[in-house]
Amino acid sequence: MVRNQLVLARPLVRAERRPWEATTRPATPQQVRRALGRIIPQLGTPAPAPQPRGKAPGRAAGATVKRAVRHPVVRKGTKKKVSAKKTAPKQAILRE
Numbered sequence: 001m002v003r004n005q006l007v008l009a010r011p012l013v014r015a016e017r018r019p020w021e022a023t024t025r026p027a028t029p030q031q032v033r034r035a036l037g038r039i040i041p042q043l044g045t046p047a048p049a050p051q052p053r054g055k056a057p058g059r060a061a062g063a064t065v066k067r068a069v070r071h072p073v074v075r076k077g078t079k080k081k082v083s084a085k086k087t088a089p090k091q092a093i094l095r096e
């Protein structure tokens with residue numbers, strides 16, 4: 001698609017040729033692409049104008065700010081300790 005657009009733009013631009021490129025041949029798509037920077041401002045764009053950037057305006061004057069909602073703390077129960085009896089048979093097998 002882009003190649004088609006470059007071929008269609010060939011008559012609109014003067015090819016940007018490098019010193020080693022032949023001047024007798026019609027412009028290649030690459031030469032047209034190099035020259036497109038000159039005609040893009042003339043064609044325009046459907047994109048909207050850029051918006052200004054910078055510091056945000058902040059909260060509106062006279063706005064009331066409510067306190068944040070507080071929630072109760074949820075505490076989990078304590079974990080049970082693993083007894084030493086469960087680990088003893090493994091140690092007995094390793095000794096043998």
